[in-house]
Amino acid sequence: MNSLIRSVLLLALAAGSCLLSSAAMSEKNLAGVWVGTYSEDWPDRFPGPELGDYAGLPINDADRLRALSWSASLIALPEYQCRVHPSDYANSFADIRLWEERDPITEKLIALHLQHFAWQTRRTIWMDGREHPPEYAQHTSMGFSTGQWDGQVLTIHTTHLKEGWLRRNGAARSDKATVTEHFIRHGDILTWTVVVNDPIYLEEPFIRNRDYRYSVDNQVANYACDSVVEMVRAPGYIPHHLPGTNEDVKIFAETHGIPYKAAMGGAATMYPEYIKVIRSLPVPSPR
Amino acid sequence: MQSLSVSSFCKRGVLLALGILLASGSHAQQQDFSKVKIEALKVRDNIYMLVGSGGNITLQIGADGVLIVDTQYAELSDRILAKIRELSKGPIRYIIDTHHHADHTGGNAKLRAAGMTVSGGNVGGDIADAGAGAQIIAHENALLHMTAPPAAGQPAIPSAALPTLTYFTPKKDLWFNGEGIRIMYEPNAHTDGDSIVYFRQSDVISSGDVYVTNQYPFIDIANGGSIQGIIAAANNIIDLIIPVYGQDGGTLVIPGHGRLSDIGDVINYREMLTIIRDRIADMIRKGMTLEQVKAAKPTQDYDPRWGASSGFWTTTQFVEAVYKNLSTAQGK
Ligand SMILES: [Zn+2]
Numbered sequence: 197m198n199s200l201i202r203s204v205l206l207l208a209l210a211a212g213s214c215l216l217s218s219a220a221m222s223e224k225n226l227a228g229v230w231v232g233t234y235s236e237d238w239p240d241r242f243p244g245p246e247l248g249d250y251a252g253l254p255i256n257d258a259d260r261l262r263a264l265s266w267s268a269s270l271i272a273l274p275e276y277q278c279r280v281h282p283s284d285y286a287n288s289f290a291d292i293r294l295w296e297e298r299d300p301i302t303e304k305l306i307a308l309h310l311q312h313f314a315w316q317t318r319r320t321i322w323m324d325g326r327e328h329p330p331e332y333a334q335h336t337s338m339g340f341s342t343g344q345w346d347g348q349v350l351t352i353h354t355t356h357l358k359e360g361w362l363r364r365n366g367a368a369r370s371d372k373a374t375v376t377e378h379f380i381r382h383g384d385i386l387t388w389t390v391v392v393n394d395p396i397y398l399e400e401p402f403i404r405n406r407d408y409r410y411s412v413d414n415q416v417a418n419y420a421c422d423s424v425v426e427m428v429r430a431p432g433y434i435p436h437h438l439p440g441t442n443e444d445v446k447i448f449a450e451t452h453g454i455p456y457k458a459a460m461g462g463a464a465t466m467y468p469e470y471i472k473v474i475r476s477l478p479v480p481s482p483r
Numbered sequence: 484m485q486s487l488s489v490s491s492f493c494k495r496g497v498l499l500a501l502g503i504l505l506a507s508g509s510h511a512q513q514q515d516f517s518k519v520k521i522e523a524l525k526v527r528d529n530i531y532m533l534v535g536s537g538g539n540i541t542l543q544i545g546a547d548g549v550l551i552v553d554t555q556y557a558e559l560s561d562r563i564l565a566k567i568r569e570l571s572k573g574p575i576r577y578i579i580d581t582h583h584h585a586d587h588t589g590g591n592a593k594l595r596a597a598g599m600t601v602s603g604g605n606v607g608g609d610i611a612d613a614g615a616g617a618q619i620i621a622h623e624n625a626l627l628h629m630t631a632p633p634a635a636g637q638p639a640i641p642s643a644a645l646p647t648l649t650y651f652t653p654k655k656d657l658w659f660n661g662e663g664i665r666i667m668y669e670p671n672a673h674t675d676g677d678s679i680v681y682f683r684q685s686d687v688i689s690s691g692d693v694y695v696t697n698q699y700p701f702i703d704i705a706n707g708g709s710i711q712g713i714i715a716a717a718n719n720i721i722d723l724i725i726p727v728y729g730q731d732g733g734t735l736v737i738p739g740h741g742r743l744s745d746i747g748d749v750i751n752y753r754e755m756l757t758i759i760r761d762r763i764a765d766m767i768r769k770g771m772t773l774e775q776v777k778a779a780k781p782t783q784d785y786d787p788r789w790g791a792s793s794g795f796w797t798t799t800q801f802v803e804a805v806y807k808n809l810s811t812a813q814g815k
Contacts, residue, residue: 261784265758275721275750278729315729332534333524334743337731358730358747370788371748396787421729432718434757438765439781 223345224381226294226308229416230408237404241288245365248445250461251454253362259397260460264442266366269435278421280315282360283338284375284390287406289314293416308343308350316419321352328355335371350379362392362402367461370396384410399463450483516558521566524743527685529660532737533566535559537586541689541737543682545660548573549598551617552680552689552737553581554590563590564597574599577659579666580621580646581691581739582677583628583706592644595619600647620655621646622668624676628706669693669716673700673739675707677716681723688720689737694749696741699782699789700756701796702804710760710805717753721746755785763805773806 239245250263270276281289290313297307308321319338328340339357343350354375362369373394380387385407392402437444449459455477464470514536521535523542533540537555540563544550549571555563567575575598580588598617626646633639655666662684669677673692680689692701693716702708726733730747738744762781771779782790782798790798 256787258784258787265784270754275730275746279747280729280731330522330524330534332522332532332539332742334735334745335748336745337729337747358745359751371751372788432714432753432757434754434761436758436761438762439779 223305224348224350225296226350226379226381226386227296229291229293229411229414230386231291231411231414232289233407233409235407237288240363245363246448246451247365248459249365249448250363250367251448251459251465253367253461254398254400254402254463254466255362255367255461256397256399259368260462261439262368262397263366264445265436265439267435267437268365268444272426273429273433273435274423274425277423277426278315280317280337281312282357282369283317283319283341283354284357284369284373284377284392285360285362286312286314286317287388287390288404291411291414291416292408311416313416313419315421321350328353339375348381352377352379368397369402370394372396373398386410400466446480447483450480453479453482455479516556519559519562521559521562523566523570526735526737526743527682527687530682530685530687531570532743533563535563537589538581538584538692538739539689539737539741541680541687542567542570543660543662543664543685544571544573546573547660548576550577550579550659550664551575551594552579553587553691553739554578554594556586556589557593558589560590560593564594575617576600577657578617578619579678579680579689580619580625581679581689582674583621583625584674584692584703587691587739588625588629588644591619592641595643595647616643616647618648619646620648620650620657620666622676622678623649623651624674624707625649625678626676628674628676667719669719670712671707671709672712672716673708674703677712679716679720686725686734687737688723688734690716690720690739692739693717694720694736694744694752695739696744696748696752698740698791698796699785699798699801702801702808704804704807708804709808710756711808714753714756714760717749717756720749721753724749755789759785760805760809763802764809767806767809773803776806777802 234241247268250260255263280286292313293311295309296305297309298305305323307323309318310321311318317338319341321341321343323343326342328342333356335356335358337358337360339354341352341354343352354377357371357373357375359371360369361367369392373392375393376391378389388406388408390404392398446456448454449456455474457477458465458470458474464473516536519536521533524532524534526532529543529545531542533542535555536559538553540555541552542549549567554560575594578591578594580591595616600616600618626649629640629645650666653668657664662682665681665683666678667681669679677691677693679691679693693713700713702710702713720736724734724746726746730750732745734746736744736749759782763776766776766779766781777799782802786798792798
């Protein structure tokens with residue numbers, strides 16, 4: 197073939213394929229390993245929250261009583277030891293891996309899969325327009341998720357969650373909650389925003405962000421857990437604090453000189469204006 | 484909400500001493516079944532959960548035929564039968580009643596009539612109709628409740644709807660469709676005649692009303708139910724379950740009412756009931772009266788999820804039942 201004609205043809209093909217790929221790929225490619233950055237909420241994410249710190253959580257009175265009744269000894273029970281973090285919480289920990297499942301003929305995106313470092317849990321985000329199952333279907337820790345691209349933002353809707361938690365110190369998130377998530381990629385930075393709507397335990401939606409950096413070198417490590425009997429307990433024993441008897445919950449407020457009321461959370465404590473309220477509240481003597 | 488209508492059925496069944504089990508007329512006046520659709524959820528290879536109105540039905544199908552756990556309402560039997568026939572053309576051999584309430588046994592007569600029992604030898608010779616209809620298995624106490632004198636003005640339950648094979652021991656085993664099925668008695672739980680059904684190969688438990696996901700469990704004190712028995716049953720179910728990991732997967736549980744569950748759900752249920760039990764027991768120890776206990780709102784944190792302020796089984800009734808249970812010698 198004449199080299200000039202060949203060059204023209206190649207150019208045309210290249211231009212065509214560019215057009216095609218850009219048309220198909222208004223959606224971003226999220227596949228890869230993303231390493232967590234810990235510029236915010238460090239205590240909440242790795243060391244774990246302090247006892248009695250519910251500040252900034254829009255929990256209602258019912259959830260507050262759940263939290264005040266919670267005893268950390270609960271997670272020493274064998275059946276609680278390897279309980280995984282639910283999908284609206286697990287992203288807080290370390291790295292995640294995202295990968296695509298595409299139709300081999302059409303290259304249409306069927307699903308995105310996400311693996312968390314924490315507990316090595318995997319979840320599927322269906323991108324093929326399927327419906328959510330009926331309410332009587334099984335609920336899981338990861339829930340049932342469907343996603344779609346809003347421009348270049350991946351928006352995920354999750355239902356069918358089992359009961360979970362907003363913070364690892366007793367603030368529960370109910371199994372009636374639905375969750376909306378957004379994955380937003382800016383070059384090598386990925387932002388995850390989660391919005392928890394819980395008609396049972398929240399006064400307002402709870403919103404949380406986490407950031408990740410794209411990694412060329414890292415892999416997500418494995419994570420094993422095996423339950424053991426750490427303490428012999430009577431069968432069926434559930435550790436908890438009877439109402440009004442939990443002294444542990446004062447630890448956070450007294451350690452940091454924060455009014456007890458502010459430490460107990462509620463929607464108002466999420467907003468900057470609450471600082472004015474805090475100034476009017478009595479401060480506990482430091483421990 | 485569906486749970487409320489389900490509950491109202493449950494209570495009506497109890498209040499009327501099951502007299503209206505097959506009296507379609509009076510049912511239809513109170514409840515419109517016309518819009519109820521029977522839906523099937525595949526649980527495991529040969530196990531389905533049928534959802535309609537009333538208690539969930541468990542279906543096990545295979546080469547031997549069909550086994551049914553609980554039968555919902557008589558009014559729905561034709562639709563239930565049609566759904567079963569979509570999944571299996573085999574004969575209905577066994578019906579297991581987890582307990583006597585009308586929302587779990589109302590369809591007994593019709594579904595039994597659609598089936599057949601394997602019979603022969605001296606049984607077939609001695610009892611002419613031994614092969615007619617499916618076998619209905621229940622704990623002995625469930626049969627006793629169903630044959631108790633009906634409430635004034637209510638018809639007795641026809642014999643065609645009664646269990647044909649009862650047990651009074653801790654368990655009863657059978658082998659059907661290639662797997663062992665263990666029926667286990669849960670004493671004084673939702674009633675005093677509760678069975679849970681464990682499909683060992685399929686790894687599925689059909690719990691009846693000792694485990695529900697839609698509201699606080701109904702403690703039928705008049706028929707021998709107790710909070711301690713319900714908690715014991717939840718613990719027994721948890722003991723039977725082997726999860727895949729943590730609190731996820733593995734053995735699945737079809738509840739009496741509500742959604743298909745795994746161990747995590749049953750653990751949350753057990754945790755909720757144990758904490759409420761402990762709180763009310765502590766209040767009783769402190770000498771608090773029922774009115775004082777109610778005013779102290781011992782279920783406040785669980786009410787938005789499990790409670791009801793109206794309908795048949797309210798939060799107040801639940802607290803009263805727990806208080807009553809724990810105030811008696813057996814409850815302590
Ligand atoms: Zn019942």
